[in-house]
Amino acid sequence: MLERFDGHLERFLRRNQSFLTKEKGWYSAAESAGLLNSTASLVVAAVEAGRLQGRIELQGSTRFVSLHREVIEGVRQARRQHLTQTEVRKRLGISKLMLQRWVEAGALQELTKGDLPPLVSGSFRLAEVDALAKRLMSAVQAKKVPTKDTVGLQDISIKCGFLHGDIVSVLQDINRGLIRPVEVVAQAKGLAALRFDVHEIRARLAKQSTEPMLRISELVAYAGWKRDDIKQWIRGGFLRVYREQQGHGSVERIPLSALIEFMKNYIVLADASAGFKTTTNDLLRTLKPANVQPAVSALTGERPTRGLLVEKLAVIRGAQLRRPTLRDLAEQLEATLC
Numbered sequence: 001m002l003e004r005f006d007g008h009l010e011r012f013l014r015r016n017q018s019f020l021t022k023e024k025g026w027y028s029a030a031e032s033a034g035l036l037n038s039t040a041s042l043v044v045a046a047v048e049a050g051r052l053q054g055r056i057e058l059q060g061s062t063r064f065v066s067l068h069r070e071v072i073e074g075v076r077q078a079r080r081q082h083l084t085q086t087e088v089r090k091r092l093g094i095s096k097l098m099l100q101r102w103v104e105a106g107a108l109q110e111l112t113k114g115d116l117p118p119l120v121s122g123s124f125r126l127a128e129v130d131a132l133a134k135r136l137m138s139a140v141q142a143k144k145v146p147t148k149d150t151v152g153l154q155d156i157s158i159k160c161g162f163l164h165g166d167i168v169s170v171l172q173d174i175n176r177g178l179i180r181p182v183e184v185v186a187q188a189k190g191l192a193a194l195r196f197d198v199h200e201i202r203a204r205l206a207k208q209s210t211e212p213m214l215r216i217s218e219l220v221a222y223a224g225w226k227r228d229d230i231k232q233w234i235r236g237g238f239l240r241v242y243r244e245q246q247g248h249g250s251v252e253r254i255p256l257s258a259l260i261e262f263m264k265n266y267i268v269l270a271d272a273s274a275g276f277k278t279t280t281n282d283l284l285r286t287l288k289p290a291n292v293q294p295a296v297s298a299l300t301g302e303r304p305t306r307g308l309l310v311e312k313l314a315v316i317r318g319a320q321l322r323r324p325t326l327r328d329l330a331e332q333l334e335a336t337l338c
Contacts, residue, residue, distance in 0.1 A: 051118040082122030093190025105171035150195040168243040213253035229307025236297035266309040290318025
């Protein structure tokens with residue numbers, strides 16, 4: 001460091017600012033903003049709000065905010081785990097409108113500002129985007145369909161005769177593997193390379209048009225479930241919905257087949273705990289020795305924040321694992337005889 005000093009302090013600091021900054025453990029708000037390509041006011045606001053760990057020092061009426069190097073690296077890492085709308089579109093090879101359709105279908109979750117880590121602008125999780133691409137690309141089936149009878153994702157649109165609700169419903173079925181790609185076009189990139197059997201799509205839509213549908217309010221009334229819990233299940237992909245366009249908005253309806261599928265696969269812990277006259281937390285503790293955990297969303301990789309579920313197969317598997325072995329029974333018999 002001394003070898004670099006030329007006798008002119010101001011010029012020395014200006015020329016070696018980046019080198020000196022890298023060597024520090026703590027950074028001022030301005031320095032942190034420079035490293036994060038942000039503004040000092042946003043850094044200060046995040047620290048003062050408690051969303052970002054930092055140090056606040058008062059000297060008279062002046063407030064000095066600083067961040068540790070590890071906190072700054074944590075912000076950088078969080079940014080690498082999130083993508084902006086533009087980055088998602090490029091990564092998946094889809095249009096802005098198609099991205100919005102995937103969000104409406106529940107295949108991707110667009111995070112609000114309050115859900116994002118501090119100083120992160122990308123509203124989509126990278127892992128979730130890559131999981132969608134991997135899920136669809138690996139679902140291609142060996143089925144020969146004439147090229148004239150295939151459509152790409154961009155062809156599933158209003159211009160091609162599909163209603164808005166039908167588009168969202170088709171994307172939900174594609175996301176769940178109920179409609180699978182029949183071809184991958186080598187020249188295209190991302191999801192734009194996938195082709196689907198248009199007759200298969202039309203057949204599923206025809207079936208759905210005659211299927212009984214339930215509104216969320218009806219499900220609340222009939223099953224006694226809470227509306228916010230149902231919305232969590234829909235958002236996490238546990239419960240499939242059909243979105244019907246009405247005016248400038250859309251109405252969510254649950255097909256009867258989706259409700260049956262949901263009840264076949266999951267146990268609502270609130271219902272089970274009410275049946276045993278206990279709490280959800282106590283019930284979870286009794287299931288823990290059998291390694292039964294709340295169900296995790298395949299879309300977000302997280303369990304619902306409310307309305308916890310457990311997979312029925314996981315409970316049965318746990319019961320099988322907890323079954324006493326012959327050795328256990330022999331030891332119990334020996335203890336009794338003694």
